[in-house]
Amino acid sequence: MTRLLVTGAAGFIGSHLVEAALAAGHEVVGVDNFDPAYDRALKERNLAAAVEHPRFRFHEADVRDRAAMTALLDAGTVVIHLAARAGVRPSFEQLTDYIDINVNGTAAVARAALDAGVSRMVFASSSSVYGESTPLPFREDAPAIAPVSPYAASKRAGELLLDALGAATGLRVAALRFFSVYGPRQRPDLALHTFCRQLAQGEPVTLFGDGSAVRDYTCVADVVRAVLAAADWTATAPAGVTAFNVCGAAPVSLRTLVTTLAGALGVTPDIRFAPLPAGDVLATAGDPARARTVLGHEPRTNFSEGVAAFVAWFEEAHAEQH
Ligand SMILES: NC(=O)c1ccc[n+]([C@@H]2O[C@H](COP(=O)([O-])OP(=O)(O)OC[C@H]3O[C@@H](n4cnc5c(N)ncnc54)[C@H](O)[C@@H]3O)[C@@H](O)[C@H]2O)c1
Helix, strand or coil, X not given: CCEEEEECCCCHHHHHHHHHHHHCCCEEEEEECCCXXXXXXXXXXXXXXXXXXXXXXXXXXXXXXXXXXXXXXXCCCEEEECCCCXXXXXXXXXXXXXXXXXXXXXXXXXXXXXXXXXXXXXXXXXXXXXXXXXXXXXXXXXXXXXCCCHHHHHHHHHHHHHHHHHHHHCCEEEEEEECCEECCCCCCCCHHHHHHHHHHCCCCEEEECCCCCEECCEEHHHHHHHHHHHHHHCCCCCCEEEEEEECCCCCEEHHHHHHHHHHHHXXXXXXXXXXXXXXXXXXXXXXXXXXXXXXXXXXXXCHHHHHHHHHHHHHHHHHHHC
């Protein structure tokens, strides 16, 4: 059994991770401040099952509160830092919030970890760090020096900050570059969730670009297995940051996404088109080789199965609200 501190525990990925870590026998301390980026009630519902578990403790706290973080840590804890403002598009308008939470928040968590003698950390990074100029499929040794959104810049800044600290202190960090995560409890702002809502309500679906943009959709069930594998691996990892792509079984176009969703919902989609917004990249596809070789991680969920699981959750959540 390992003691894990999970920041962002009430969020989409965090709440699945908490449940998987408890099922794997770990002791879990969860932290979340119910950031107002989306509805608090959704996050409370995410945690409803976990809060009953005897090996789970939850603290409503802000990761930027270094003293609060230090109080929750001991030297044997593995820190899994997921808390962030997530999402590309709002990061232009909400620039200072993104930098404050994602960069200063990561600095505060890292400082608190070092103060407590923690030596192992997993950091939620993003495929967006690769920007538009990295050749496909993205490999972790690409320079990743041209992010195209403040969000991507904040995630790359987090990686660089942790790498510098690792070199100086011996902190061992796995930075997991998640690729378009989807599944039950997905954030309401993400494209797959928005399309599903529009299709279910019989509204037209607007695709940016010509619908051929591809994303490497990754099911949250596979993501949490990768996080737990990375947490184990930090026991023997080198100092500093090692980046890993956490990507899906195969990239999928926006059109295929919509037709798969429509099929699972049993509706016919009415598709419209609009120009690609700033900050969006045309294609993401990760090279999974490093995660496979070093972490022994392999995505298991194929896209139609994952979408079916999402739609089943969506329909149940929707039925509860009415
Ligand atoms: N979902 C994706 O497709 C995706 C892709 C790449 C990277 N990521 C990263 O994975 C992580 C989790 O993403 P998610 O989709 O679950 O998002 P989410 O918004 O559902 O979860 C993030 C959680 O962090 C919490 N939080 C925000 N600021 C905080 C603060 N100052 N103190 C404490 N808690 C705070 C929020 O309340 C939220 O519950 C994020 O770091 C995100 O950037 C997600």
